[in-house]
Amino acid sequence: MNRSVATPWLLVAPGALLFTGLVLVPLVLTVVLSFLAYDHTTGIQDEWTVAHYVHVLTDGYYLAIFWRTLRLAALTTLICALIGAPEAYILSRMGKPWRSIFLLVIIGPLLVSVVVRAFGWSMLLGSTGLVNAALQAIGLGPVRLLYTETAIVIALVHVMLPFMVIPVWTALQKLDPMVEAAAWTLGASRFTALRRVVMPQVAMGLLSGSLIVFGLSASAFAIPGLLGGRRLKMAATLVYDEYMHELNWPLGAAIAILVLVANLVIMLAYNRAVEARARRTLG
């Protein structure tokens, strides 16, 4: 092989080796593990079985947790869209210094550890926290918030909001503000201009933001772990318990593989939607 043909291979070799050894191999091992029988006294067996998948997909306990995971992730996505899209729009219409300052305020918390943010919410939502104090002051409290689904959704929205604002913001940057002004000049109401001119531009950003938010929420670990308590589990905390407390690795692996497959299916569906949309706009 001459030198110029070998060059790209030499350049990617370290990465290719590492990623094969530490992405492909462990994933295959985990798929294999999820089909291995498990015994509570002797551990992982050498026999093949689909029992874990059957168990997880038929037992009401697991189904309830999957249903909660999907429901809370969908709710988080919806709320993030309802808050994030208008916020990105407002940001894009701000003047020079404020725009970048507030963009930093909104997306900066991305860099703060999720544990820290979850802990902040557990203080705010606790029985003596600020939220309950405020509710009591207006005669509505005390309300039990911590260790409820409400607490999980509030904190998830807080953590996921930047992932919705960023793509919508990026989409809006491509929109010339004069186009909206032109729609007004041509007699469109503010609402019509928003619906017919701004919304189509925002739609793609919303779609990709929703995808990220849903995927990350459905596999979130720290938020349900710290704000849901031991009782309110989601998929990720369930897998952790199976591995660390029940020590039933094959069952945990089966759940993890289901999470991965669900994630990939949603990604593919999204790509289909994008392609269909691109075809429509191209005619």
Added chain:
Amino acid sequence: MQKNGPIALLFHALVVGFVLAPLVVICLVAFTPENTLTMPTTEFSLRWFRAVFEHPDFVTAFGNSLWLATIAASLSVAIAVPAGLAIDRYRFPGRDALNGLFLSPLIIPHLVLGVAFLRLFALIGATGSFLWLTLSHVIIVTPYVLRLVLAALSGLDRSAEQAALTLGASRFTVFRRVTVPMILPGISGGWLIAFINSFDELTMSIFVTSPATVTLPVRMYMYATESIDPMMAAVSALMIALTAVAMVVLDRVFGLDKILVGEK
């Protein structure tokens, strides 16, 4: 440019309040003189910050995280720069597949990567190894570095490289003296994003750390599930302060919106 109306500004104020509320509360409670998670009302105290530094668990975990993030970010740069060059400049069989493989950790939930690494490490007897923990972090942060390196390379004007080649520089010299300086913003921005992502990573790490290699986020998560006292607030406040410093540096040097939003 149209102005935002009063309703829009009120909405904006509520969103900003929502975003900042938990961070502000942490920073206030960290200064409480009490034994419980209460707001300091009459006096501020540094006792819980002192407690953090006298608590060896947190200090060790912080040291682990610092080393881990530094090494993982550096290794990922060492992998992503050559890989980025190959992907940007050459057409070779398997190029798209490799590019997909390098970016795949972005779409695989960290939970799944965590259990996958745990299984591998258990089989090869590498549980509790700092080296293998570091490599697992390299996997997680390399996609971020590669994306920034690829973006920097695609915006590069190749004429300077060609001039250097014509003037007799070797290919390695061109790489070292021309290419690297020109994509340095992408490389250093990628290193910082990799460092921060590695430093903050919890979901994958919690499966593969041992008591000896425990990282700060894992230690904090464990601590928060077992006991809740203002020490947790003090550690969190320190993390927020560190992040704020990193953010200001990132913003001054590169423009944070460029790195996070990915505009060119």
